[in-house]
Amino acid sequence: MSKYSRQELFTPIGADGQLRIRGAKVFVLGAGALGSSGAEMLVRAGVGELTIVDRDILEWSNLHRQQLYAEQDVVEQLPKAAAAERRLRQINSDVKIRGVVADVTPENVLELFEGHDMVLDGTDNIETRLLANDACLQLNIPFFMGACVGSYGLTFPIGVAEEQPCLHCLLEVLPPQSLTCDTVGVISPIVVTTAARQVAQLLKYVTGAELDPRLESTDLWTDERASMEVKNMKKSSCPSCSAQPSHPFLSASEVVRTAVLCGRDTVQLTWPKNRQVELAPFADSIRETVSNLLHNPYLVSCEYNDHRLVLFRDGRMLIHGTKDITEARKIAAGLLG
């Protein structure tokens, strides 16, 4: 009996639909809650290839909703993308799975997405969603947007129909701060519900079913829901999806970029590609200066001046315990010169 027999028995998919699912190469943007849940469904469904990318390492506070991970992964301080890759390979060996430990930025987003047929949204911030929106429009592949906090989630499939708006058309401006799981919390049922809707849309698209690009939301606690026909929100002047788009979120800079991770009391510094720090020599150089030094193939982590620091192989450093960019730069400079 085939692994996928019950899925093929579902008439709208059938044997033909299963072949199409088998041919799909999916990029999962983020290996947090939505990314975990969506990736597991897609791998079980038998997609051909799945790449999952994430910039973060596992923490205890992830486990109540990020279904690919277990306590030992946190103890080992594994990057989410590495732990996700390991677990997904255990689930279905038919699927070619690749976990990538990286921050998705204007510099690398096109290179990362290239070769995939679609992108599933599992990121945790609107800025990265707008970046993915631009990159998917440029590459002409769909982006299955999803977001959730508290007991509330929303979805919107982009690039699945002629003459539909993109995320930039709907948002117009980037909000200075938005609700996050770290500020208002989240419960796992809304994660699974939101991811389920994203994956259902993706499977409909892959198998050639008609897919209406509606903006939809659900609140599982208050039992509210909304579903909007947003076709007439497409803007002919949109910088992301008009006839002559400029894709503004793809513009990269060459300097060390800084970002305060919203609600996390953490600053992230990102070094440009030509100025990256090598992990092993860095670990050796700070051995006497720092405490609780940990070095694995993916990262160096340590305590320094009452802050926890994590340097990743791709040139990013997370400085926990501060929201102050200047202080973060000073701490990094204290170790890196």
Add this chain to the structure above:
Amino acid sequence: MGKTIDLNGKSYSVVPEVETVQQLLEHLELGNRILIVEKNKEILQKDSYDAPIMDRDQIEIIHFVGGG
């Protein structure tokens, strides 16, 4: 008599001081969020949030959030 509307699929009693969509958003503490409002199946442009709320209006509000 107060107005009763259908808000995101549920019956909702509008307090007397809320007369427009903008006032409803503020009452729901959504005033500073990025959101999309649909009134009786039509998307409302942002410059139309002063539209009055009538009894039995169907209003849907979707706000954007960061998490995931």
